Amino acid sequence: MRMNSNRQIVQLLQDRKVRKFRARFLELHPMDQVELLTTFSKEQRDQVYHYLSPKEFAEIFQGLESWQQIEIFSELHVSYAVEVINNMYLDDIADFLGELPKETQELYLKKMNQQNAAEVKCLLKYPEQTAGSVMTTEFINIKETDTVATVFEQLRREVVDAETIYYLYVVNQLDDLVGVVSLRDLIVADLEQRIVEIMSGRVVAVDVNTDQKEVTTLIKRYDFIALPVTSQGKLVGVVTVDDAIDVDEEETTEDFHKMATVSKLGKSLKEAGIFFLYRKRISWLVLLVFFNIFSGAGIAFFEDTISAHIALVFFLPLLIDSGGNAGSQSATLMIRALATGEIRIRDWAQLFVREITVATLLGASMGLAVSLIGLYRGGIEIAFVVALSMLTVVIIGSLIGMSLPFIFSRFKWDPATASAPLITSLVDMMGVVIYFSIATWLLSI
Amino acid sequence: MRMNSNRQIVQLLQDRKVRKFRARFLELHPMDQVELLTTFSKEQRDQVYHYLSPKEFAEIFQGLESWQQIEIFSELHVSYAVEVINNMYLDDIADFLGELPKETQELYLKKMNQQNAAEVKCLLKYPEQTAGSVMTTEFINIKETDTVATVFEQLRREVVDAETIYYLYVVNQLDDLVGVVSLRDLIVADLEQRIVEIMSGRVVAVDVNTDQKEVTTLIKRYDFIALPVTSQGKLVGVVTVDDAIDVDEEETTEDFHKMATVSKLGKSLKEAGIFFLYRKRISWLVLLVFFNIFSGAGIAFFEDTISAHIALVFFLPLLIDSGGNAGSQSATLMIRALATGEIRIRDWAQLFVREITVATLLGASMGLAVSLIGLYRGGIEIAFVVALSMLTVVIIGSLIGMSLPFIFSRFKWDPATASAPLITSLVDMMGVVIYFSIATWLLSI
Numbered sequence: 073m074r075m076n077s078n079r080q081i082v083q084l085l086q087d088r089k090v091r092k093f094r095a096r097f098l099e100l101h102p103m104d105q106v107e108l109l110t111t112f113s114k115e116q117r118d119q120v121y122h123y124l125s126p127k128e129f130a131e132i133f134q135g136l137e138s139w140q141q142i143e144i145f146s147e148l149h150v151s152y153a154v155e156v157i158n159n160m161y162l163d164d165i166a167d168f169l170g171e172l173p174k175e176t177q178e179l180y181l182k183k184m185n186q187q188n189a190a191e192v193k194c195l196l197k198y199p200e201q202t203a204g205s206v207m208t209t210e211f212i213n214i215k216e217t218d219t220v221a222t223v224f225e226q227l228r229r230e231v232v233d234a235e236t237i238y239y240l241y242v243v244n245q246l247d248d249l250v251g252v253v254s255l256r257d258l259i260v261a262d263l264e265q266r267i268v269e270i271m272s273g274r275v276v277a278v279d280v281n282t283d284q285k286e287v288t289t290l291i292k293r294y295d296f297i298a299l300p301v302t303s304q305g306k307l308v309g310v311v312t313v314d315d316a317i318d319v320d321e322e323e324t325t326e327d328f329h330k331m332a333t334v335s336k337l338g339k340s341l342k343e344a345g346i347f348f349l350y351r352k353r354i355s356w357l358v359l360l361v362f363f364n365i366f367s368g369a370g371i372a373f374f375e376d377t378i379s380a381h382i383a384l385v386f387f388l389p390l391l392i393d394s395g396g397n398a399g400s401q402s403a404t405l406m407i408r409a410l411a412t413g414e415i416r417i418r419d420w421a422q423l424f425v426r427e428i429t430v431a432t433l434l435g436a437s438m439g440l441a442v443s444l445i446g447l448y449r450g451g452i453e454i455a456f457v458v459a460l461s462m463l464t465v466v467i468i469g470s471l472i473g474m475s476l477p478f479i480f481s482r483f484k485w486d487p488a489t490a491s492a493p494l495i496t497s498l499v500d501m502m503g504v505v506i507y508f509s510i511a512t513w514l515l516s517i
Numbered sequence: 518m519r520m521n522s523n524r525q526i527v528q529l530l531q532d533r534k535v536r537k538f539r540a541r542f543l544e545l546h547p548m549d550q551v552e553l554l555t556t557f558s559k560e561q562r563d564q565v566y567h568y569l570s571p572k573e574f575a576e577i578f579q580g581l582e583s584w585q586q587i588e589i590f591s592e593l594h595v596s597y598a599v600e601v602i603n604n605m606y607l608d609d610i611a612d613f614l615g616e617l618p619k620e621t622q623e624l625y626l627k628k629m630n631q632q633n634a635a636e637v638k639c640l641l642k643y644p645e646q647t648a649g650s651v652m653t654t655e656f657i658n659i660k661e662t663d664t665v666a667t668v669f670e671q672l673r674r675e676v677v678d679a680e681t682i683y684y685l686y687v688v689n690q691l692d693d694l695v696g697v698v699s700l701r702d703l704i705v706a707d708l709e710q711r712i713v714e715i716m717s718g719r720v721v722a723v724d725v726n727t728d729q730k731e732v733t734t735l736i737k738r739y740d741f742i743a744l745p746v747t748s749q750g751k752l753v754g755v756v757t758v759d760d761a762i763d764v765d766e767e768e769t770t771e772d773f774h775k776m777a778t779v780s781k782l783g784k785s786l787k788e789a790g791i792f793f794l795y796r797k798r799i800s801w802l803v804l805l806v807f808f809n810i811f812s813g814a815g816i817a818f819f820e821d822t823i824s825a826h827i828a829l830v831f832f833l834p835l836l837i838d839s840g841g842n843a844g845s846q847s848a849t850l851m852i853r854a855l856a857t858g859e860i861r862i863r864d865w866a867q868l869f870v871r872e873i874t875v876a877t878l879l880g881a882s883m884g885l886a887v888s889l890i891g892l893y894r895g896g897i898e899i900a901f902v903v904a905l906s907m908l909t910v911v912i913i914g915s916l917i918g919m920s921l922p923f924i925f926s927r928f929k930w931d932p933a934t935a936s937a938p939l940i941t942s943l944v945d946m947m948g949v950v951i952y953f954s955i956a957t958w959l960l961s962i
Contacts, residue, residue: 101719103739227704237701238683238742255700256682259672274546292766294548295759297683297742313758314740321737324769325853331776332849332937333842341854342864346871350878353846357879357911360842361886364835371830372894379827386816389945390809392834397778397805397938401798404777408770409786419787426791433795434802441806449817466802492777492937493842500834 078108085116090123098128106135114147121148126155134164138171139339154183161235162188163208163315166195203287204280206319207301207309208235214267216242216250221263223253236312241300242271249300249307251275277302280309284319289413291316327411330488331404333357356493363497367392367504374508377515383450384511387442387458392503394438395465396496399473402427403490406477410487420478427474428467435466457514461507468506469499523553530561535568543573551580559592566593571600579609583616584784599628606680607633608653608760611640648732649725651764652746652754653680659712661687661695666708668698681757686745687716694745694752696720722747725754729764734858736761772856775933776849778802801938808942812837812949819953822960828895829956832887832903837948839883840910841941844918847872848935851922855932865923872919873912880911902959906952913951914944 077096084093097105109120109132121129133141133156145153145168157165157180165184169177169192177196181189191209198204212234214223223240231237240258242251251271261270277300278287291299291313299316301309326336333356337344344352371378378384406423409415415423439459446455473495477487522541529538542550554565554577566574578586578601590598590613602610602625610629614622614637622641626634636654643649657679659668668685676682685703687696696716706715722745723732736744736758744761746754771781778801782789789797816823823829851868854860860868884904891900918940922932 099719101721101739224704231701231705237704256676259669259682260676274544276546292762294546295762297758313742313762317737317740317758317762321857325857328773328776328849328853331773332846334846334850340859341850342860342868346874346878349871349875353843353875354879354882357839357842357846357883358886361835361839361883364838365890367834367838368831368890368894371833372828375827375830378830379824382820382824383817385820385823385830385833386813388816388830388833389812389837389949390806393809393812393938393942393945394802394806396941397802398798400777400938401779401802404773405779405786408773412766412770414785415787423787426794429791430794430798433791434799437799438802438806441803445810445813449813492941493838493845496841496937496941497838500838504834 078111081108082112082116085112085119085123088119094123097124102131102135105132110136110140117144117147121152126152127159130156130159134160137340138168139343141168142171150183154180158185158188161208162191162210163195163206163235166192166205170196170200198280201284202280203278203282203284203301203311204309206284206287206315207280207311208315209309210235211298211310212237212240213243213307214240214253216244216266216268216271218267219263220258220261220265220267220270223258223267224263236298236310239296239298239310241275241307241310242267243307247307248305249275249277249302252300275300277307278311279303285323287311288316288320288323292320293413327407327486327488330486331407331491333360333491333493356491360493360497363494364500367497367500370501370504370508374504374512377508377512381450381454381511381515383454384457384508386449387446387454387461388504388507390442391458391461391465391507392500393496394462395469395499395503396492397469398431398434398466399469399495399499400492402431402470402473403477403492403495406474407487407490410477410481417478417481420475423474424471427470431467431470432463434470435463438466439463453515457507457511460514461503461510464506464510465499465503468502469495472498472502523556526553527557527561530557530564530568533564539568542569547576548580550577555581555585562589562592566597571597572604575601575604579605582785583613584788586613587616595628599625603630603633606653607636607655608640608651608680611637611650615641615645643725646729647725648723648727648729648746648756649748649754651729651732651760652725652756653760654754655680656743656755657682657685658688658752659685659698661689661711661713661716663712664708665703665706665710665712665715668703668712669708681743681755684741684743684755686720686752686755687712688752692752693750694720694722694747697745720745722752723756724748730768732756733761733765733768737765738858772852772931772933775931776852776936778805778936778938801936805938805942808939809945812942812945815946815949815953819949819957822953822957826895826899826956826960828899829902829953831894832891832899832906833949833952835887836903836906836910836952837945838941839907840914840944840948841937842914843876843879843911844914844940844944845937847876847915847918848922848937848940851919852932852935855922855926862923862926865920868919869916872915876912876915877908879915880908883911884908898960902952902956905959906948906955909951909955910944910948913947914940917943917947 081096084096169180210233212230238255240253241249242253244250251273252275253267253271257270276290276294280301280303287299297313299311300307301311335352337352439462442462443455443459446458476490480489481487526541529541614625655678657675683700685698686694687698689695696718697720698712698716702715721735721739725746725748732744742758744756745752746756780797782797884907887907888900888904891903921935925934926932
């Protein structure tokens, strides 16, 4: 149904039926307007800029990804662009202008509404990845001495400009954050009550310099709709749940990519260019090549054993992969549990002991499975060598896999760096040495 | 500071200072109460059950993970337990009772508040993973013919029981969902206005049977705080953003685990037992062993070539790992982009073409790197064999890695099943055949 309706809207655009196009297009949810806009040709987009007011277009513009914003922005007339900016939320303006070259940024800061420009400049100063860089400054702040009735009046006046109103943060005369009142509390309160009587003093807040990851963790942990941000105890902004969700999605994507040794993309996969992707992928791949040379060196060391028992090579991929696979499982379980805060560094010892038992069971089962193949391929001796190697490799692989994320965490690196490819390469080295050592030892008797 | 305050609270418990303990403990945010409770001994918990009313304890109970709830619940006196249930939100009751054995479930359904029990029974009927199973039925529903003033009065009466009040969903006389009004709209409206005049008719809703994944995607996409749930057009519930975040975290964790071939845990990693973890990990590990046997078979087929040029084994782990690593990168990029809805199945062809170019560049760079080592280890011929194999393996590995998630998606399997270990094992097979084929062909001339 939506596909169909979209086709009709495009037709109206083609037929240049301005009024009908506007009626149908503006009826859509802003996010659906965004999606439709991204399917338009340059020509169609130019029409849209004419048909919609800067205010209407600002709502769409705010929903675009930053690389799309930059592209679209370059197509706008300067005066139209300035009006679009004047109709955006301040935190969105700061996010967008932050992506532009310094000169363009300053040009628009000069041309836009000057009161807003001052606040945007403030926001631009907060380092990326901090609470300050994701917060909004358009919130309503109320005084502890206000009455409920006054606050309702204030709400009616200020609600249009505010990004969030469901929690109202209370300040004292010095502008220190002292409490919080939900709109819910306000509705059930008597109109003559003072805010200080109905507010809750147990308000969780973060400093402007707090890492954005910690901000989203708090919002998720406490089921907040918004979280106040302070600077030296003074209320300076609010992070809303929808912005926190966006941050969280970004961070999770980054974790996924790290686990496959892809560097931070920071843009849409779909639109990423060939050389861009090459750069993001090559460094780890080459680094891992050099790790693997050690596996090769291990093999070179055991060349005599291999020449004497060429059947051993048959089991090489099997053994080293199995160790890597078991290790990747352990690493991923730990990485995710560390990311969600379910486990902490101090839990390592306890988990290590459990991992030994689990890995022994896994290794024994897999050793049993491959010993049958070993029996068939090379007789009882080979079967024994392969089974024992499997058990050892799986145990060592699992222990490396589970410990590495903790070690990285300990050194303040992202535990997600303990990627499956890294674990595989590390365990391969160990695997080669263990396998051929066991073989040399047992088969030379 | 919090650590310190927690220690004081534990001390008050030890000294049996009921009043002081209550004052300090209840001052904490419910989520902090939860965290503190989980550090208590059985004895200390028994004290807490005595010191807190069922209503106070219900707030903590709702914040526990379900496996913790089951453990704690077994420690409560039946009459206390019933009162705890009576003070919980209906959707939380349903979630919890759904985890209990049928008999216990029915026992508590009989003993609890009967009006609530009827609604909980309804909720229990919705299959897991659907909108129905995560929604709340405690919402406020307003009529399009109401005035703003009436709605404010209604709010004051019903707000205590409702889980969400920031968006009010509007129904007509047949109880069909026809619109939505935010509390924000309500505040700026005149008291005499009718709801139908200020409501928005463009309301996004989902059916009770919608997959929970889709529900969270919508909430994230549109930055909703709540999403109404309908059954045959009638409003039956609301999914709130905090529940959607919990669902999303669960699903993301599942994706992470799948990518490392760990089956769905469904419980805390920290508390998972040894045999439980063994079961969740062993099946894929053994399955992959059998994949790897094919790599072994490939090696067996080329035994003559290997015997003649034993130096080739040196490069085996290097080549097959590199193909697997490049493939894991591609797969992970696709899996994540498919999960966030950034790309769709129909984008495959376009991305495939780009992947060929990127992979050729990656393979060429890595081929160049290893050819130097080849030159050193085995002379010009080996260097050429290894470089050509690297190029081919990386291209084929990348293309398998990027295509598999699409193929899985196409067959309605979870794309995350295209895990790094699976890709590695598949690419190993190809790698062995490619490497030794090229070697046999070039070295026998």
